[in-house]
Amino acid sequence: MLAGLLLAVIGCSENTDNGTGVLLVPQGKVGALPEEREFRQAIEVANPSGTPLSKGDQTRLLAGHNGQYEMRAVMSFLFNLPADTRIVSGTLRLYVLAVNGQKPVNLAVYLLQQEFIESEVTYEQASAASPWATPGGDFGVTPLGSAVYEGAGLDTITIALDSLALNDYLKTGVDSLPLAVLTDGADNYLSLVAREYIPSQAVASRLDLVFTLAGQTTNSVVERRAFMDATLIHYTGTAPVSSLLQLGENPQSQLFFDYDLSALPPYATVNQARLYLSIASTTFIDSFLVASTISSDKSFVPPGQIFVGTEHSVRANDSLLVLNITVTMQSLILARLTGDPRKYLVLTSFSPTNIAGFLEFFPPDWPEPGRRPYLSLIYTDAPEAAKPAKPAK
Amino acid sequence: MNITRCRRKSISAFSLPLALIMLTAGTSRADSMYGAAHLGVPVSSADTRSRGMGGVSMAISGEDFSFGNPARTVNFWRAGFNAAISQDYRNVKDANGSSSLRATNFLSFRGIFPTYKGYVVSFGVYQWRDLDWDFSDQVSVDILPNDIKRTLSSNGGIYVSRLAVAKAVNAHLAFGLGLDWSFGRAKQLRTLDFQNTDYHSNQESYDFRYSFFRPTLGVLTSYKGTNLGFSVTTSKSAQIRERINFYNGYQDRRKAALKYPASWRLGIARRLSQRSVLAADVEYEGWQSGDLILDSPFTAANQLRYGIGFELLPSAAENPPGYRKFPLRAGFSHATYPFRIAGASVVENTFSLGTGKYYGRGNGMADIAFEYLKRSTAAAGYPEESVFRIVFSLSAFEKWTARPRR
Numbered sequence: 001m002l003a004g005l006l007l008a009v010i011g012c013s014e015n016t017d018n019g020t021g022v023l024l025v026p027q028g029k030v031g032a033l034p035e036e037r038e039f040r041q042a043i044e045v046a047n048p049s050g051t052p053l054s055k056g057d058q059t060r061l062l063a064g065h066n067g068q069y070e071m072r073a074v075m076s077f078l079f080n081l082p083a084d085t086r087i088v089s090g091t092l093r094l095y096v097l098a099v100n101g102q103k104p105v106n107l108a109v110y111l112l113q114q115e116f117i118e119s120e121v122t123y124e125q126a127s128a129a130s131p132w133a134t135p136g137g138d139f140g141v142t143p144l145g146s147a148v149y150e151g152a153g154l155d156t157i158t159i160a161l162d163s164l165a166l167n168d169y170l171k172t173g174v175d176s177l178p179l180a181v182l183t184d185g186a187d188n189y190l191s192l193v194a195r196e197y198i199p200s201q202a203v204a205s206r207l208d209l210v211f212t213l214a215g216q217t218t219n220s221v222v223e224r225r226a227f228m229d230a231t232l233i234h235y236t237g238t239a240p241v242s243s244l245l246q247l248g249e250n251p252q253s254q255l256f257f258d259y260d261l262s263a264l265p266p267y268a269t270v271n272q273a274r275l276y277l278s279i280a281s282t283t284f285i286d287s288f289l290v291a292s293t294i295s296s297d298k299s300f301v302p303p304g305q306i307f308v309g310t311e312h313s314v315r316a317n318d319s320l321l322v323l324n325i326t327v328t329m330q331s332l333i334l335a336r337l338t339g340d341p342r343k344y345l346v347l348t349s350f351s352p353t354n355i356a357g358f359l360e361f362f363p364p365d366w367p368e369p370g371r372r373p374y375l376s377l378i379y380t381d382a383p384e385a386a387k388p389a390k391p392a393k
Numbered sequence: 394m395n396i397t398r399c400r401r402k403s404i405s406a407f408s409l410p411l412a413l414i415m416l417t418a419g420t421s422r423a424d425s426m427y428g429a430a431h432l433g434v435p436v437s438s439a440d441t442r443s444r445g446m447g448g449v450s451m452a453i454s455g456e457d458f459s460f461g462n463p464a465r466t467v468n469f470w471r472a473g474f475n476a477a478i479s480q481d482y483r484n485v486k487d488a489n490g491s492s493s494l495r496a497t498n499f500l501s502f503r504g505i506f507p508t509y510k511g512y513v514v515s516f517g518v519y520q521w522r523d524l525d526w527d528f529s530d531q532v533s534v535d536i537l538p539n540d541i542k543r544t545l546s547s548n549g550g551i552y553v554s555r556l557a558v559a560k561a562v563n564a565h566l567a568f569g570l571g572l573d574w575s576f577g578r579a580k581q582l583r584t585l586d587f588q589n590t591d592y593h594s595n596q597e598s599y600d601f602r603y604s605f606f607r608p609t610l611g612v613l614t615s616y617k618g619t620n621l622g623f624s625v626t627t628s629k630s631a632q633i634r635e636r637i638n639f640y641n642g643y644q645d646r647r648k649a650a651l652k653y654p655a656s657w658r659l660g661i662a663r664r665l666s667q668r669s670v671l672a673a674d675v676e677y678e679g680w681q682s683g684d685l686i687l688d689s690p691f692t693a694a695n696q697l698r699y700g701i702g703f704e705l706l707p708s709a710a711e712n713p714p715g716y717r718k719f720p721l722r723a724g725f726s727h728a729t730y731p732f733r734i735a736g737a738s739v740v741e742n743t744f745s746l747g748t749g750k751y752y753g754r755g756n757g758m759a760d761i762a763f764e765y766l767k768r769s770t771a772a773a774g775y776p777e778e779s780v781f782r783i784v785f786s787l788s789a790f791e792k793w794t795a796r797p798r799r
Contacts, residue, residue, distance in 0.1 A: 023487075023774060023775055023776075024426045024427060024429050024430055024528075024775065024776065025426075025429045025430075025528055025545050026429065026430060026687065026688035026691065027688050028688045029429070029545060029581070029583060029688075030543070030545065030583075031583060031585075031595075031597075033532060033534050033541070033585075034534055034536065034537065034541070034585070034587075035536075036536045267639065267643070269593070269595045269596075269639065269640050269641060270593070270641070271585075271587060271592045271593050271594070271595065272591060272592045272593065324591075326592075326593050327593075330593070330640075330641040330642075331641070333641055334641045334642050334643050337643050338643065378536060378537070378592065380585060380595045382597060382639065383583060383597060384688075385599070386583075386597045386599070386637050386639070386645075388645045388647060389647070
């Protein structure tokens with residue numbers, strides 16, 4: 001009883017402030033404090049290029065022109081109508097998110113002559129196994145419909161489609177309607193809602209068909225949302241300057257750096273890693289995100305590669321890109337400890353968001369030292385007690 | 394007093410202190426900083442009664458649940474169970490200031506069963522090493538905009554689970570043999586918190602696991618009111634399994650061999666009168682022959698503890714004054730820790746007081762001890778630690794046997 005009461009009374013107060021007794025913890029467990037080191041010269045820098053990626057998985061569709069980029073929106077609708085069905089009318093509804101450049105935007109809708117695969121379609125190919133006969137999509141000279149858009153965004157464009165052409169197409173026995181949306185040559189473009197915009201809702205472009213079945217006189221209506229859509233992008237500008245380092249989504253290129261990290265303690269924790277890159281030029285559509293990862297060789301890292309850390313946004317007038325690549329450098333350190341052959345720091349376009357564009361950076365051998373890229377690390381060595389007796393190979 | 398009232402009082406007397414302790418134990422914090430340098434802080438294996446007497450337990454008579462001497466359980470002539478916990482209020486002073494922490498520890502549990510032909514079997518668990526400690530401070534580094542908060546902590550302990558048998562050969566001599574399974578775990582963590590989201594913190598976590606067996610042999614002699622007790626625990630080399638996780642995901646597993654040194658204990662108890670006893674113990678652990686690797690300036694030393702204690706049993710008079718209705722205990726112990734700092738010993742001096750009470754018609758017993766101890770070293774710059782400790786234990790005995798004499 002007495003003990004219980006005493007513990008209850010005295011035990012209620014507690015002061016957990018500390019800061020004393022430091023000397024009694026062995027230094028082997030306390031460990032070192034952070035240090036800073038700059039790596040001015042990479043052992044190796046590589047700049048491989050790749051083929052542009054499909055943009056079928058993005059939340060926006062683009063149609064129009066922006067500087068040296070031409071963009072076309074392609075979409076496909078499923079319908080299951082008998083071949084002898086008569087199409088009375090067809091209407092395509094496009095949902096506008098934004099409009100850029102001069103107005104009006106003159107749109108035309110064309111019937112594609114072959115179906116595409118959303119995850120593989122690019123300006124060069126309908127699918128991996130089927131390149132377009134004409135880059136940018138195979139379609140006739142006569143559009144199915146057209147429209148002139150003068151709105152300010154967040155709008156719907158309604159385009160009446162040629163019912164005769166639709167009837168002719170239906171007679172071929174197809175069950176899908178692939179379309180391409182193009183603008184004229186003016187320097188403007190539309191951002192449209194893609195089917196991925198809200199994954200849980202049907203928000204894609206809409207096709208309304210009024211039809212009459214053979215032998216009947218009553219009109220019926222079918223509404224369909226695009227089950228596939230993508231943006232085809234074509235860079236029409238001159239090739240990037242070869243003396244600079246390129247990092248791009250389209251043209252597709254990545255940057256590889258190999259730094260001699262032997263001066264770093266093998267079990268160090270990277271607390272902060274920043275890569276400084278002086279930007280020589282920027283060419284992209286409305287935004288560009290840079291991501292990083294690691295790789296074992298200098299070949300182009302496929303788009304399925306998981307990005308490490310967070311992506312960084314670059315603006316059109318930026319002259320310096322400071323990338324926080326702490327997590328990426330930690331991955332490199334871990335790879336070095338575990339015998340993982342990945343030793344290259346890779347900078348890449350963040351393809352899930354970037355539609356097109358590229359950056360040019362000054363290389364390590366640039367005559368002006370202030371413009372050369374460099375890596376700055378703040379790291380802390382592991383306490384001696386944590387290090388294995390036999391160092392990792 | 395009718396039977397129902399008696400039971401109610403008995404239940405409340407047992408359950409209330411336990412409930413209060415459990416309520417207050419939830420906020421327990423780390424123990425001595427002196428545990429960081431070596432294999433934790435040594436914890437006495439004495440029970441609450443002995444702790445009130447300066448930790449002497451090797452040769453005293455009566456129902457005492459201490460683990461020091463496996464032969465001593467021959468004093469039991471009825472089965473008994475005992476559980477003990479402690480509450481520490483610690484204060485550390487050094488050049489940086491002072492800090493105070495509170496710690497609640499489970500100390501021991503034991504069951505003792507007299508069996509056939511004079512054999513007494515016992516089983517129990519006690520804490521041998523307290524591996525709880527933590528410390529944090531803030532350091533400035535030129536290259537960083539913020540101070541770094543540096544935290545090191547350890548959580549765990551090494552316990553000994555003993556299965557023992559004791560046998561009185563005759564009225565003057567008893568032997569005991571204990572098989573000790575020492576097991577334990579310590580989770581340690583070092584964190585460097587940069588206190589700035591632009592930086593990633595350091596964090597290394599350690600998971601140490603201990604497990605080994607070794608025997609303890611004990612002997613107890615008694616002649617004309619004087620008892621002598623002696624026990625020895627053999628040395629043992631065993632492996633410590635370690636798992637270390639780094640912040641970046643790197644993990645290392647390793648095993649380290651450690652020689653746990655032999656130890657021995659010697660005690661004497663002398664009955665001064667029918668109701669008073671004086672006792673003394675010496676305990677030794679030879680850590681200098683162990684191979685625990687310590688960082689400079691810490692070096693291994695032999696752990697030595699001696700204690701002296703006195704117990705005055707309750708008065709046998711019909712109407713004694715209130716304070717004479719309880720046993721009164723007092724003691725002092727001095728211990729040197731198993732390491733030196735720059736050649737200077739680390740010492741712990743403990744003053745203790747204690748008492749106890751049988752209740753439930755002698756079938757239950759509550760003991761309490763109050764200890765005030767100081768840990769310090771002559772090495773310059775190191776802290777002095779003072780601890781006020783309350784140790785509390787409850788015992789329960791077979792109901793059909795008579796209340797024994799202590």
